[in-house]
Amino acid sequence: MPLNAGESGYGSVPGAGLSGGVGTSETAPLLIPEPEPEPVYEWHPMARAELEAAAGGPGWRRVRCYMVVLFWFTWVAMLAVSISIIVISPRPVGRSLTWWQRSLFYELQLDLEAQAEGSDGINAVCERLPYLKSLGVSALILEGVFQKKTSPSNLTVTAENMETLAQIQHLLMESYKADLKVMLDFCKVDPLVLKDVAGSLDKLSNQSAALQHALRFWLEQGVAGFLICDTDAAYSEETLLEWRSVLEEFSTREEERIVVVKQTGDALLPLNDSSHSNVTLVNVVIRSILPHSDHPLSTQEVADAIKTQLQTEEEEEDIWPSWTVGGQTSHELKRLLLVLMMTLPGSPAIQYNEEIDQTQTEPLERGSSQKERDEPSNAHRNKEKTRSSVLALFTTLSNSKAREEALLYGSLTFLPFNTSSNFSSSTNATVSFPSSPPILAFLRSWGCVHFLVLLNVGAKPQSLDPVWAQNLPETGVFVASSGMNHLGSTSLRALTLQPHEAMVIKLFKAGSYS
Template sequence: MPLNAGETGFGGVPEGGLAAGVGNSETAPLLIPEPDPEPVNQWQPLSKGELETAAGGPGWRRARCYLVVLFWIAWVSMLAISVAIVVMSPRPVGTSLKWWQRTVYYRLQPDLSTEAQAEGSEGVSGVCERLPYLRSLGIGALILEGVFTKRVFSSNLTETAENMETLAQIQHLLIESNKADLRVVLDFCNVDPLTLQDVAGNLDKLSNHSAAAQHALKFWLEQGVAGFVICDTDAAYSEKTLLEWRSVLEEFSSQEEERIVVVKQTRDVLHPLNGSGQSNVTLVNMVMRSILPYSDHPLSAQEVADAIETQLQTSEEDIWPSWTVGGEAPHDLKRLLLILMMTLPGSPALEYNPQTGQTQSESLGGGLSHRETDEPSDTNRYKQKTKNSATALFTTLSHSKAREEALLYGSFTFLPFNTSSNSSSSSNSTSSSPSSPPILAFLRSWGCVEFLVLLNVGPEPHSLDPAWAPSLPETGVFVASTGMNHLGSTSLYTLKLQPNEAMAIKLLTPGSYS
């Protein structure tokens, strides 16, 4: 029986038999090769001619124009944004200070007696010799204290020969002060013009006394006096009297040369004007305050520290303050108090001590006496070195006060210390006594400029705790110190204050300059 294998034969062999299948299988390739890739043109840089031809086309010209315009638009936009940031950013506005707000005052009580003039040491002639020296130190005004009696202040200034002699001395001092570019302010504290003549009590007499007081004021203003000082306990400290005085002062004042009235505060709180219910005193220019309270005995270091801390924590008032020491402090704290007065907001008023011949800076009054000494040369050299150091301290402080905006009208911030952390940080060197006053500090800021003032009133050294004020810059530059023995830059983390030492440091903010 034949097998019907189909057209292809048995098992699907193609027709023609095995020979045909074998032949076809041998000629057919086992692997089908991939087609050859098409040739790729390799990249070649354009030649100079081709580049010039392509760059000169309209498309490239249009692209270059767009890029140039985009560059200038971006540059002008960045410039405009920078100017807008500078203009719109908050910044302090400089305050236009009057002369009496920029001045360092020197409280002086010259001896007007005939013996003092003959000796030539503490009399008017001796003071006149030292006026150029005082001006070179940075002092701008003198406050003459204790030179007025009832006869001198009387409207009739030519009653007696003694009045004439006293008047001549004061006029000579005014002339010499004007030559040395020093203003003079007369102290009328505890001198009541209403008691200089007999008062019957009727209105006409009172009116005459008011006219007599105004006549006396005009007389001294004509002599070139820059202002007057009264106490807050005087009868002149009243709204009625000060209004009359203000009219006289405005008559002699100008835009450049304003005549002033200073009130010396003798009580803890400045009371409102007599007859005025307003607490804001607008009829006086400046209030002279004492840092230390008056006491019958020298104050201890703790009492000085408490008084200073009380003043630092007292809020500022509208009236421009003037600072003086007031009470008697230990000798070791004289320079510390000088740095404090010169860095507080307001105008410092240094006091001359006629008994010791020294001021708060231990140098200003030393030149007022010309006594020879037979002390050993080593002692003289030590005193001269101390005097030079005190002079350098005061000169540095006065010049810094005159040119640094932060010390003139910068903001004030009291910086309280953490006593426990401060004690622990200084335990490695010297352990602080529990009764030792802590460091007192405050900050004067104006824009990006900051002055840090540190006061160590106690007898123990103190080191700053790094965690005390983390917002402050770490580095600064010494401006002044009580011993004038610190120079150059310093780090607050390694700073150590010696006993009774004070220092003023200008802080350096990273990325800023001043």
């Protein structure tokens, strides 16, 4: 048989695992090759030349441009958001105060009878003016210039006939040099009561003209304003409208001439048949912290009067107040009332105080050397120490009032104290003092600045209840105290007020330096 016979001859037998077919024995590999492994690339840092070549490429240049644009876009967006937050955020706006709203009034009684007898009373006042200015006094209220029975229609005539007219003019000139305003007290000067206006029109017209002439006379001398009582006949809508027209003739934008009304009762009497607001006709109302009384008020009566005034201030009002002590009280509470008067909203009206006006008592002390020799030296030193502390207290409060916005026109918030949880400094335990008034406290706030005023009217030490003080910043700095014996920072949770003590503390949160 031939070797190639048949289709399935020897030469056409396919090998194992191979596709059979004609001619496949010549082309198919006898062994299947293994797949070659993929090449492995090892990472290695780029050389400097390679890095420079890649960084200078167009791709990286685009990335850098995008990053710069994104940075500046983000920065501008953050700036715009910050400005928007500042603009839309509520913030206190400082008030533009007039001179009488920034002033500290000092009521000074002039003894014209002593002046007529040859005393140097007015000259002594002129010598004390720079000293009063250094204490922070801005305006003087001269009392006793006119007799109480003098009719306002004769004010000019009486003044021109007085032998002391030249001295008063000298006082006005020296006050101008010392940058002190001077106001004349007309309170209770006018005894006339106009009952029948229709039957005395001519007389009323003459009196009105004479009164306006008197006002112009003193305004020409440099007087900054006038003080009347709310019980005077001049306290009427018709009279005050006439006064306002005269005052506007002498007023400038920088120096306004004003009318001050002294409130004699618990509330300001309304103007007679008034259709206008009292605010448009009077500038300042002097109020008494304590009610007038024939006997010294007890500590409970003083505490009730102060609490009433503080609660009333929360609800008020458009009229600008000025504060004076008014009623009689014990000597121990004088410093506490001074602190209260200087921290209430408005302009304080300080009555003459020899412990503050120490220039007045120096000649008397030099003239009483024999008495000082008889007096024990330690008592004399204690007296001088007391006077120095009162003067330091007044100066500190005056300076704080002048520069702190919160004390100038900040809001007042009365803080009721929980009387059932007072703490005794000696036992450090909860004690109830039914006979001792609780601590009176209020806040003067402007923006994020808060001044806490604490008043212990009672005769026993009292501490702050931590529950009561938990809503306030815990730490603060002493601004002033009635004894001027506290300095530096303090914690409200460890604070104890001594009997008849007052404190002024500037509060701040931890980490804040406002």
